[in-house]
Each structure stands twice: as C-alpha cells, then as structure tokens.
Amino acid sequence: MRVEVAQTAGFCFGVDRAVSTVYRLLEEGKKAATLGPIIHNPQVTGDLAARGVRVVSRPEETPPGYTLVIRSHGVPREVEEKARSLGLSYVDATCPFVKKIHNLAERAGEQGQVFLLAGDKNHPEVQGIVGHCKGENFVIKSSEELVELLKNHPELEKKPLAFAAQTTFHAGEWEKCAETLKKLCTNAAVFATICNATARRQKEAKTLAQRCDRMVVVGGRDSSNTAKLREICAEYCEAYLIERADELPVFSAGLSVGITAGASTPASIIKEVLATMAEVTNNEQNFEEMLEESLKKLNTDEKVHGVVVGISPTEVYVDVGRKQAGFIPAGELSNDPNVKPEDVVKIGDEMDLLIMKTNDQEGTIMLSKRRVDAMKGWDEITEAQENNEILEGKVIEVVKGGVIVLYKAMRIFVPASQATASRGEDLNELMGQEVRFRIIEVNRQRRRAVGSIRSVLREERKAAQEKFWEQVEEGQHYTGKVKSLTSFGAFVDLGGVDGMVHISELSWNRIKHPSEVLSVGDTVEVYVKGLDRENGKISLGYKRPEDNPWVKLEREYPVGTVCDAKIVGMTQFGAFASVIPGIDGLIHISQIADHRIEKPQDVLKIGDEVKVKITDIDFDRHRVSLSIRALLEEQKAQEDEEAAQAPAEEVVYSTEAPAQEEESAAEEQE
Incomplete structure (x- = not known):
C-alpha cells in the first residue's frame, strides 16, 4: 500500500491564532471563556475544558473574572458592542481574513451596494459577517441559488453589488458563482475572499483524490472546511472522514491512499494518524518536518514563488506555500498606475515575488511583483544600452521635464529634448502611446534609466526619406498630416518627408491665411506638383480640379x-x-x-x-x-406684348345711366 500526504494540512493561521490565544491566557494564569467552541475539534475542546475553559453562547453568560475570547469565526457587530457595554475583559481572535470580509460588508452598505455572500447561512462565520452588514444583503450557497435569487429579485441586476465568499467556501463553486454573476450583472464588484490556505488545501485534496484509490480526511465532523474537503475528494474516489487514528479503516494491499486534514485538525492528531499508517505499511512519513517547513518564517527582501489564488480590485491574493497569507497590493503589481489587477494576472498564474513586509500578528505577507520584474529588467536594459538596441514601451506619465515610458516593469525617463522629433512639440500627445526608444543612460545606484525616442525617430525618418525619394514622381497622390502653418502655406508630413502646399493651392477662393482652410494635425489628401530633388523640396497641390x-x-x-x-x-x-x-x-x-x-x-x-x-x-x-x-x-x-394681345373691352350704352349713378350716390350717402 502506498500512502501520500497533502503538503497543506492542519491548523490554518486563523484557527492556530485563536487556539494559541486561549492557551496563552491559561499560561498567564487567567481564566478563559470562549464564545462558542474555539475550534471544531473534540480533542482540543476536550483538553481546554479539562483546563477550566468555559464555553458560553452569549457575552452575558461570561462568569465573573473570566476573559472572553471571540473565536476565529468572528461575531456580529452587536455582539462586540454587547461585550463592551457589559465591561467584559475580552480578546478578539477573529481571523484577519474574516475581519476583512466584515469591513467589506460594512463598506458595501455605506456605499449603497447590495452585499452578496457565498456561504452557509447557518455557519457562525457567515452569521458574523451578515451581522456587520449595514444595508441590503443576501446569502447563497451555490450558483443555482444565485440564479434563483436574481430571478426572484430582477432589480438586483441593475443595482451595484459587492460579492464575497465565506473563507472556507468551496473554491470550485465560487468560480461558478463568480462566472454566473459576471454574465447576469454588469454592476458587480467581486472580491475573492476564500482563504488562500483553504483554496490551496482544496486544490491539493482534489489533485490527490484524482490519483489515489482512497482518501482519508482527518478533522472534526462539525468542521465546515473539513466537510468540504471530504465532498471534494468523494467526487473522485472513496473518501473517509475520521477524527482520530483509531477510526482508520482497514485498506487492502496494493491500494494508494491519500491523506489530508482540515484547518481545525491539530498536528498531534495528524501525526498520530500517520504513525498508525506507517505501522501498517512500514512506510515512514516525516510529517513533522513538512509541518515545520510550512511554518517557516519568511524574511523581508526574500524572494518567493507564488500562485495567484484570488483577485480583487485593490490587491491580488497569492499562495506562497506557507501558513502566512500572501497579498500583492495593486501598486506593487505593475509600474503602470492605470492598470487593473485583472488585466495583469489571472487565477493560477505563477510568479516570482519579493517580500516587502511581514505581519506575524495578522499572519500576512505583503509582496511585490513589479520590484522583482524591475530587478530582472536592469540586466536587460544594460545589455540593450551596450548593443544600442531599440526597445518598445508605453508612455504612462507626462512629468516635469519629460515623459515616463514603461518597459516591462521598468520606468524609463525620457527627457523632453529626447521625447519628440523636434523641440516644442506637445508631450501630452504621447500619453498612452506605444513608442520605440533606446537606452542612453543606466545608473543602478540611483535606480535611474534614461531613454531617447528622438534618436529612433530620426533614424526612421531618414530611412523613410530615402525610400520616399526613390519612389516619388510628380502627380502621385499621398495622405499626409498637417505639421505646421505659415503665412505663405502649409507643411504636410508625408511619412518622414515634408512637402509644402502654397496658400494659393489651398483654396479656389481667395484666403488671407492657411488657417482658414486647415489646422495643424489635420489629415489631408495631396498630390505632388513639383520636385526639387537637389534641394530636397516638394511642392504639393491640394485643390481638386473638379472643385474649380x-x-x-x-x-x-x-x-x-x-x-x-x-x-x-x-x-x-x-x-x-x-x-x-x-x-x-x-x-x-x-x-x-x-x-x-x-x-x-x-x-x-x-x-x-x-x-x-x-x-x-x-x-x-x-x-x-x-x-x-x-x-x-x-x-x-x-x-407690352401681353397688353397688345389682350381683347378690347365691350362698351355698353344705356339711357338709365344717370338714374343708376344717382342711386349709387344715394347708397354711398346712406
């Protein structure tokens, strides 16, 4: 029988911190009470109970003289306020990862977002998170429930959402939920809050289960993360959940058995299980060495290799194979201040990182990708300078005296005098542009690299001019860009060569200045009217004959x-x-x-x-x-013609005319 043990097993940082807090209080001679079981493991809780640790369900049940310990799952805000109002002595051992979700929940309400949480609504951690919400919130445990929720509440598709997960949520199900939300909602901010230790533990369990005949999951039956490990393993092979070594089943010879353990499982129990397996298989497993390796502290400025396990708008979560949780702030991901984390990395990416700062109290490591990339870049740009090599980069900033070009992770300063083909051009037009440049100065001590765009532009312009004069003929049409205007005409860049359109050629109408027709930067269609090859001058026509x-x-x-x-x-x-x-x-x-x-x-x-x-x-x-x-x-x-052609009027003579005139006059008088 072959036995294989997952590299990540045993207490996660949050659980270890909470359990250590209780034992430290006991060592200091204090009496301790925990708000709910400090851990989902009967062996540990039994040992603590034997030492006098009380378990209470509400702050007011805390016996006089006892220090209350809030476990790693965290509690609703009102419970914390109750403990303070009672004047209790208490220690908050909430896992830092869970605290971060508390802050997300509070901030979502303050910013008018609906808070959506993936998790088990009956789990203490989820109840604690919901207790920190300040606005509308929902809890779902699967992608199917998410679809149903959005179906029953169609208004959510238009509202701003903040989506997070319980730290021990199933990583595979989380990816399904995030993908579903991305398709159905366009106004959702997604935060990857699954503990990286949990994510790695689940990934290792899945990989192990795929290549083993049987899986043994060691941990408390009331532990959520242990139950999820068993679910994952059971998808690929027969899986057993045990709390103690004496619960190990008997395996047939020739089988391969994988062993993993939940975050609430003490190292002592894991070692006991391994010892029992070793006795049966005569296979020595030095699990203690592996455990010590995983607990090894990391030093600042040390290089580590990590795997991306989560991405949020402000930071990237990385598994570096240690108990501490690694994260890369957005500012340490790239030298480009405008880049978004999701544009730089994706889940599963592997990379070399530099440790910037460790926080043993919170169990976190702040890492930098851009600094490692920059360290690698110094050798590259030094070599590029020696070889007069042309590099390509993006202008990311316009600063006093020049521009900053990002080449991979290196910030290259290009002085204004070296940034454009001629002096006086607007540097802001270079912002966001991809440019070709050379390295003209490298100073590692000052961490300064200077480049020149102009030297490349001049070479390119010279090559373009030579090619142009080889091919140009009178009458040929070109598309050019207006480079400058003078009182007598407009200069047009034909792609490395300038030609002039005389003011008389700009319009069929009489104009006083070229600006009445063209502006600098305009794209125009012109044709060659005359060539002076000896002096390198080109006369251009702009007026079209059909417009004459x-x-x-x-x-x-x-x-x-x-x-x-x-x-x-x-x-x-x-x-x-x-x-x-x-x-x-x-x-x-x-x-x-x-x-x-x-x-x-x-x-x-x-x-x-x-x-x-x-x-x-x-x-x-x-x-x-x-x-x-x-x-x-x-x-x-x-x-006159119309008058001559008109018929004469008929004249009627009547003896009654005077009488009619008298009658008309009488009518007018009346």
Whole structure:
C-alpha cells in the first residue's frame, strides 16, 4: 500500500491564532471563556475544558473574572458592542481574513451596494459577517441559488453589488458563482475572499483524490472546511472522514491512499494518524518536518514563488506555500498606475515575488511583483544600452521635464529634448502611446534609466526619406498630416518627408491665411506638383480640379443663365455681385437700371440680393458680365406684348345711366 500526504494540512493561521490565544491566557494564569467552541475539534475542546475553559453562547453568560475570547469565526457587530457595554475583559481572535470580509460588508452598505455572500447561512462565520452588514444583503450557497435569487429579485441586476465568499467556501463553486454573476450583472464588484490556505488545501485534496484509490480526511465532523474537503475528494474516489487514528479503516494491499486534514485538525492528531499508517505499511512519513517547513518564517527582501489564488480590485491574493497569507497590493503589481489587477494576472498564474513586509500578528505577507520584474529588467536594459538596441514601451506619465515610458516593469525617463522629433512639440500627445526608444543612460545606484525616442525617430525618418525619394514622381497622390502653418502655406508630413502646399493651392477662393482652410494635425489628401530633388523640396497641390469654380460655372451657368446674385462691391462704373462662391461678376452702371442713373449706389447697396442675367464670360481673363437691365427690358417687353394681345373691352350704352349713378350716390350717402 502506498500512502501520500497533502503538503497543506492542519491548523490554518486563523484557527492556530485563536487556539494559541486561549492557551496563552491559561499560561498567564487567567481564566478563559470562549464564545462558542474555539475550534471544531473534540480533542482540543476536550483538553481546554479539562483546563477550566468555559464555553458560553452569549457575552452575558461570561462568569465573573473570566476573559472572553471571540473565536476565529468572528461575531456580529452587536455582539462586540454587547461585550463592551457589559465591561467584559475580552480578546478578539477573529481571523484577519474574516475581519476583512466584515469591513467589506460594512463598506458595501455605506456605499449603497447590495452585499452578496457565498456561504452557509447557518455557519457562525457567515452569521458574523451578515451581522456587520449595514444595508441590503443576501446569502447563497451555490450558483443555482444565485440564479434563483436574481430571478426572484430582477432589480438586483441593475443595482451595484459587492460579492464575497465565506473563507472556507468551496473554491470550485465560487468560480461558478463568480462566472454566473459576471454574465447576469454588469454592476458587480467581486472580491475573492476564500482563504488562500483553504483554496490551496482544496486544490491539493482534489489533485490527490484524482490519483489515489482512497482518501482519508482527518478533522472534526462539525468542521465546515473539513466537510468540504471530504465532498471534494468523494467526487473522485472513496473518501473517509475520521477524527482520530483509531477510526482508520482497514485498506487492502496494493491500494494508494491519500491523506489530508482540515484547518481545525491539530498536528498531534495528524501525526498520530500517520504513525498508525506507517505501522501498517512500514512506510515512514516525516510529517513533522513538512509541518515545520510550512511554518517557516519568511524574511523581508526574500524572494518567493507564488500562485495567484484570488483577485480583487485593490490587491491580488497569492499562495506562497506557507501558513502566512500572501497579498500583492495593486501598486506593487505593475509600474503602470492605470492598470487593473485583472488585466495583469489571472487565477493560477505563477510568479516570482519579493517580500516587502511581514505581519506575524495578522499572519500576512505583503509582496511585490513589479520590484522583482524591475530587478530582472536592469540586466536587460544594460545589455540593450551596450548593443544600442531599440526597445518598445508605453508612455504612462507626462512629468516635469519629460515623459515616463514603461518597459516591462521598468520606468524609463525620457527627457523632453529626447521625447519628440523636434523641440516644442506637445508631450501630452504621447500619453498612452506605444513608442520605440533606446537606452542612453543606466545608473543602478540611483535606480535611474534614461531613454531617447528622438534618436529612433530620426533614424526612421531618414530611412523613410530615402525610400520616399526613390519612389516619388510628380502627380502621385499621398495622405499626409498637417505639421505646421505659415503665412505663405502649409507643411504636410508625408511619412518622414515634408512637402509644402502654397496658400494659393489651398483654396479656389481667395484666403488671407492657411488657417482658414486647415489646422495643424489635420489629415489631408495631396498630390505632388513639383520636385526639387537637389534641394530636397516638394511642392504639393491640394485643390481638386473638379472643385474649380470656373469649371462649375462653365458646366452649370452658361451665357444667358438667369440666377440670384449678391452685391459684394461698388465702383464708379458699376457693382460686383457674387454668382457662385469664388466668382464675382460685374454689373456695369449702364446695366443696373432701365433708365439713366448717376452712380450704382442710387439703386443698389452692398448685401442686396438681386436677379441677374449672365451676358458674357471670358474664361481666359476670368471675367463675367452681368445685367439687371436686360431682365427689366425683357420683363417690360413681355408686359407690352401681353397688353397688345389682350381683347378690347365691350362698351355698353344705356339711357338709365344717370338714374343708376344717382342711386349709387344715394347708397354711398346712406
């Protein structure tokens, strides 16, 4: 028979801390009472009872002179307030991981979020968490219950939610719940609060059960996390839950047996089970050495290897194979201040980390990924400097005197003088851009690396210029970007080479400055009008022939056309009127009216809208002659013709006319 033991077994940090608190009180000669059983293990609770430790269900049941110990599961806020109001001497041994969920529950209510908890509503830990909620809250124990909850409360899909889990919740079921919530709710903040020791313990139990014929789970039958371990193992092989070594079943020869233990199982019981198994199999298991290894303290600045077991908006939870709980603050995950943890890592990722700080009281380790990455990066950028290598990074900050480029985990400072192709360009336009650069200075002592974007841009521009001049011909069309404007034209970047559009080429209409047509940064379609290869100058055309107003005039306004025109200028000999944008015609003073006038202002003023007839067009000299008189004469001629063609009126003579006139006069008088 082959026996294999899970690496993670025995007391988790929270349980060990609570049990140690009670034993420490006893060693100090104090009397202790626990608010509920301090641990779900009959051997430990039996030993404590034999030493005089009392178990109470409410703070007011605490005997006089006893110190009350709040167990690792935690309690509702009102229980803590009750203990204080009674003036009791008490020690709060709530697991730090559970305390964190208490804070989440309180903050959710304060921020108007609905608090959703995955767990067993009858478990003391869950009851304690719910007791810290300040707003609407719900408890679900499966993805099916979550779907049912959202079905019965459809309004939750639109409300802001905060979703967390009991520290000993089934890791697989938690992933299902989180995925379900992600699909159904778009306004939910998900916090991975399963204890990393629990998550690792469950993962190891699953892996062990998949390759073993039988599994033995050691722990108290009232322990939630021990029961979950058995459930996980039972999915893959026959599993047994035992509290003591004498409950071990008899296994057939040739079987492979895996052993794991819950977080409430003392090391002494685990060693007893292993000793019993060793006697049966003659297989020596040095579990004590493994236990000591897992309890080994970690030193600050030490490198460790970790696995991501949870992700929240503010930190990443990492299993580093020790009793302490590892976490990486978002700021220590990457040098990019705008990045989100979920964009950098995912559950199951393995990485090298640097220990920043240990907290033995809370059993946590603060870790850094970016610093390890940065340490690796120094060798890389030093080598890149020596080889004059071109690197690629993202501009993440615009600072005084330059920009910061993030290359992997390294922050590279690029001075303003080295950040753009020419001086004076706006550095803010580089923000968020991917850029190519070289390392020009490395100072490890000062932790400073300096780069140059300009050196790469100049090389790229030179290469682009050479390629451009090899291929360019007059008449070719290009898409370019307006680089600058002057009083005489616009300079356009054609991709490494600048060409100029003269102001006369910007519009068919007369303009005073290029800014009337273009702005710096505009993307324009241009064509090559002329090339000066010797001096490297390019003349560009921007006006399209089809937009030429004289072409439009010839096509749409032949001689004889009557159209509306606007008076735009006056002279002694006539008035100028705009026929179409870009073309003004002259109405000679003799053509303004059908009678003699002294000056154009006698009839017209600037801004008048008039009907004119095009009487002549000189395309060579770009002149248009207009007439109002022609239209007036045509109108008069038409009226005379209509009058000549009208029938004569019939005249009726009557002897009664005077009488009728007298009658009409009488009527008017009345």
